[in-house]
Amino acid sequence: MSARTAARPETDIPRLLQDFEGGKRAGLARVISRVENEEPGFRDLLKALQPRLGRAHRIGLTGPPGAGKSTLSSALVKHFRAGGEKVAVVAVDPSSPYTGGALLGDRIRMNELALDPGVFIRSMATRGSLGGLALATKEVTDVLDAFGFDRILIETVGVGQSELDIACAADSTVVLVVPESGDAIQTMKAGLMEASDLFVVNKADRPGAERMARELSMMLHLRLGQALRNVPAHHGVDPKRAGSRAKPAEPLKEEGWQIPVLQTVAHEGGGVTELAEALDRHRAWLGASGEYEKRRAARLRERVREEVDRRLRQRTWKEAQGEARLRDAAPALESGEVSPYDVAEEIVAAVMKADWSEPG
Ligand SMILES: Nc1nc2c(ncn2[C@@H]2O[C@H](COP(=O)(O)OP(=O)(O)OP(=O)(O)O)[C@@H](O)[C@H]2O)c(=O)[nH]1
Ligand SMILES: [Mg+2]
Numbered sequence: 001m002s003a004r005t006a007a008r009p010e011t012d013i014p015r016l017l018q019d020f021e022g023g024k025r026a027g028l029a030r031v032i033s034r035v036e037n038e039e040p041g042f043r044d045l046l047k048a049l050q051p052r053l054g055r056a057h058r059i060g061l062t063g064p065p066g067a068g069k070s071t072l073s074s075a076l077v078k079h080f081r082a083g084g085e086k087v088a089v090v091a092v093d094p095s096s097p098y099t100g101g102a103l104l105g106d107r108i109r110m111n112e113l114a115l116d117p118g119v120f121i122r123s124m125a126t127r128g129s130l131g132g133l134a135l136a137t138k139e140v141t142d143v144l145d146a147f148g149f150d151r152i153l154i155e156t157v158g159v160g161q162s163e164l165d166i167a168c169a170a171d172s173t174v175v176l177v178v179p180e181s182g183d184a185i186q187t188m189k190a191g192l193m194e195a196s197d198l199f200v201v202n203k204a205d206r207p208g209a210e211r212m213a214r215e216l217s218m219m220l221h222l223r224l225g226q227a228l229r230n231v232p233a234h235h236g237v238d239p240k241r242a243g244s245r246a247k248p249a250e251p252l253k254e255e256g257w258q259i260p261v262l263q264t265v266a267h268e269g270g271g272v273t274e275l276a277e278a279l280d281r282h283r284a285w286l287g288a289s290g291e292y293e294k295r296r297a298a299r300l301r302e303r304v305r306e307e308v309d310r311r312l313r314q315r316t317w318k319e320a321q322g323e324a325r326l327r328d329a330a331p332a333l334e335s336g337e338v339s340p341y342d343v344a345e346e347i348v349a350a351v352m353k354a355d356w357s358e359p360g
Contacts, residue, residue: 013041017048020147025117028147032122035139038131046139049146054296056088056145057283060166062156062195063176068202069155071266072176076153077113078269079276085150088120092137092156092166120149130317131310134165138303141169169299171292172282174198174275177216179208197259197282200275204263216261257285312351320351 016034019027035042059076061069073089080087113119124137131139137154144152156166175196180203199220201213260278264271286292316322329343 013044013048016041016045023148025120028120028143032140032143035143036124036136038136042139046142049142052146053142054145056149056152057172057279058141058145058152058154058170059279060154060156060168060170060173061176062166062173063200063202064178064181065157067176067178067181068264068266069157069176072200072202072264072272072275073153073155074113075264075266075269075272076151076276077119079272080151081113081116081118086118086148087151087153088144088147088149089122089153089155090137090140090144091121091123092133092154093123093125120144130313131306134169135306135310137166138169138306168195171286171295172197172279174200174279176200176202177212178203179206179212181212197257198275198278199259199261200271201261201263202266204271205265205268209263213261213263220259220261256289257282257291315354316347316351320347320354322347322351325350 016027016031020031021027031045033039034045061073063069070091073091077087077089114121122140124133124140141152141154152170154166154170173196175198177199179201199213199216201209201216203209204213262271262275262278264275266272286295325347326343329338329346332338333340333343
């Protein structure tokens with residue numbers, strides 16, 4: 001390490017790690033803040049934690065606003081806690097630049113859980129970080145995994161692409177719908193089918209839940225039929241059985257995993273045990289089928305891409321003063337004197353000329 005490194009604020013990393021490793025809550029909170037805000041030294045922290053990743057079961061929970069995600073999360077937390085497991089909840093709201101009202105509501109609702117030392121709850125919202133919310137969420141989840149939580153619930157509001165990106169970074173992705181969600185076809189159009197490992201129709205105490213669940217099962221089943229047409233018979237799946245129309249067989253996503261469509265009444269805890277059991281089955285399947293390793297490998301590669309993108313953005317907009325250059329060029333840009341392409345070229349040229357010897 002150079003003398004310059006020693007003068008940097010990240011020299012407190014060993015102490016931070018010591019508190020963290022000692023299982024101190026305050027240490028955990030400090031490491032999370034450092035990582036979430038991309039403060040100096042956050043990469044060193046993440047590097048140090050790498051060898052301990054992969055012990056937690058990461059569960060993504062996504063679905064439309066008000067579907068009952070937080071209520072279901074709370075119910076799952078209680079269930080896992082009753083089994084003696086340590087549980088963390090990360091609530092993500094990509095739509096709000098600050099910790100919004102909805103998340104605040106969740107906090108109040110989850111207060112009772114938060115008093116339990118075996119539970120950790122964190123709300124996340126965009127903070128203009130150069131890596132984006134999805135990356136920050138994954139990194140915070142890594143920190144929680146390394147700290148030793150057995151289960152990590154990642155709740156994302158909405159069903160857009162960024163929510164799916166976050167949910168898909170989990171080991172098991174649960175897509176929540178409600179009877180009022182509209183028709184199943186609409187749900188499927190949002191690309192949720194590919195993303196989900198489990199479907200849950202929450203608010204099953206309301207009319208239409210049964211029908212919703214049936215429609216979802218049918219659609220999953222139809223999709224399976226299509227997928228199997230390209231699967232050779234020796235692949236271990238019996239296309240006749242799976243494609244049978246007479247008896248709606250359990251739908252499959254991939255060989256060996258049947259995407260279940262469960263029903264819950266989250267505020268009463270109804271169906272939560274069944275959901276937890278299905279999650280355990282999914283986790284066991286991930287391990288036994290080799291799917292876990294496959295997804296892990298894909299995730300590691302993806303993390304490299306995300307980090308490269310972030311570093312380049314950081315170089316461009318912070319270190320090479322891209323924003324300042326853009327501001328300076330704004331009048332000429334607006335008057336039409338220069339084109340956006342000219343300005344971009346100038347910024348890129350500045351990035352290329354910058355000193356790349358010291359990591360940012
Ligand atoms: N009837 C009924 N109401 C429920 C059920 N689950 C949750 N709710 C209610 O639905 C409302 C929304 O629940 P939340 O858990 O906040 O939903 P959410 O998906 O987290 O909402 P956002 O985070 O705002 O997107 C609350 O008033 C819950 O009490 C259920 O199974 N049945
Ligand atoms: Mg919520």
